[in-house]
Amino acid sequence: MPFRNRQEAGTRLAAALASFKAQCPVVLALPRGGVPVAAEVAVRLAAPLDLVLVRKIGAPGQPELAMGAVAEGDPPVTLRNELVVRALRIEEREFERVRDRELIEIERRRQAYLGDRPRIDVAGRLAILVDDGIATGMTIRAAARAMASRRPSRVVIAAPVAALDVATDLRREIGDVVCLEEYEHLFAIGRHYADFSQVSDEDVRLILSRQPSLVA
Template sequence: MATAFHEFRDRRAAGRALALALTAYGGQADVRVLALPRGGVPVAFEVARALHAPLDVFVVRKLGVPGHEEYAMGAIASGEVQVLDEEVVRRLGISEAAIDRVVNAERAELERREQRYRCARPAPEVRGCRVLLVDDGLATGATMRAAVRALRLLDPARIVVCSPVASVQAAALLREEADEVVCLGTPAHFRAVGAWYVDFSQTTDEEVMELLGRRP
C-alpha cells in the first residue's frame, strides 16, 4: 500500500532516517553494508556508522534505452550478471546489437569504478553474512534487482534491500527477489527519486572515495 511521504534534506539525512528502521541489525558481527554507487554511498555511510557495521560498495550499472538513456531497459552488476526488462525491449523494438553496445559501454564503466573505488582492496567477504544492500531510491528497481541477483552468487545468509524511498512497483518487485525490503516510503505518485530530496545534487567519485576512506 502506498504511504504518505515527505522529502529528505539530502542523502546523508536519508541515511540517518533509514538507520533507525534497521536498528535490529546494529552491533551484529555478521552484518555487512554494501552501497550501490554513487548515490547510495552517502546513504549507506550513515547506515553503517549507526549500526557499527563494515561498509563497502557493490557496483551496478543501469542499461539505458538507446537515445533515451535515462529510461532503464535493465542493468548489469559484478559477476557478469545482466537483467533485462523484456517488456521494454520488446515494446521499443530494441535489437540485440543495440543491447550489446549499451552493455559493453556500461561494462567498461563498471570495471573503471570497481578499480577506482576498491584501490586494490579485495571484494568484501559476504558468504554466510547478512547483507544490507543500500541505494538512495528505487524507481524501476532494475539496478537493485541486478545487484541482488549478483550478490546471491556470493552466498550471503540474507539479503536486505534498503532504501529511503521507492515506487510501489519497485518495492513489490524487489520483495520477490530479496529476503527483506526496508523502505521508509512508497509514494503513490512517485515521479522520480530526486523528487523526494531537497538536495539531490550528483554524488561524485571524490565524495565516494572520501566516505569509503572514513568507513566505520
C-alpha cells in the same frame, strides 16, 4: 520534502534497520548516490561498508529509460527489461553494445573507488544493499542477484524512498525490503530530497576513506 539530503536519509534509514545490528551485517552501497546513504547506515550499525557495482543499461536515445541493468560478477549479472526491449524493438546487438559499455564503466569505477583494496567476504553474513531510491528496480535487482552468488546468509534491500509497486515486487522476489517512503506514483527520486546534488567519484573515495577497513 521527506529528506533534507542523503545523509539525513541515511540516518533515518539506519534507525529503521537498527534491529539488524546484532547480526553483524555488511552494508553494500550502490554507487554513486547510494554511498552517502549507506555510510550513515554503516556507522550506526557498526558495520563495514563495501560497494556493489551496478549500472543501468539505458535505451538508445533515452538513457534514463532502463532497458536492463548489469552488475559486477564472474560472470557479470545482466537483467533485461523485456517490456522496454520489445516496445522499442531493441536488437540484441544494440543491447549488448550498451551493456558492454556499462561494463567498462563498472571496471573504471572499481579502480577509481577501490583500487587494490580487498572486498569484504559476505559469505554466511547478512548483506544490506543500500541505494538512495528505487524507481524501476532494475539496478537493485541486478545487485541482489550479483550478491546472491557471493552466498550471504540473507539479503536485505534498503532505501529511503521507493515506488510502491516495485517495493512490493521486490518483497515477493527477495524478501526483506526496508523503505521509509513508498509512493504509488514515483516520478523522480530527486523530488523527495531538498538537496539531491550529484555525488562525484571524489565524494565516493572520501566517504570510503573515512570508513573502517573494508575487510571485516
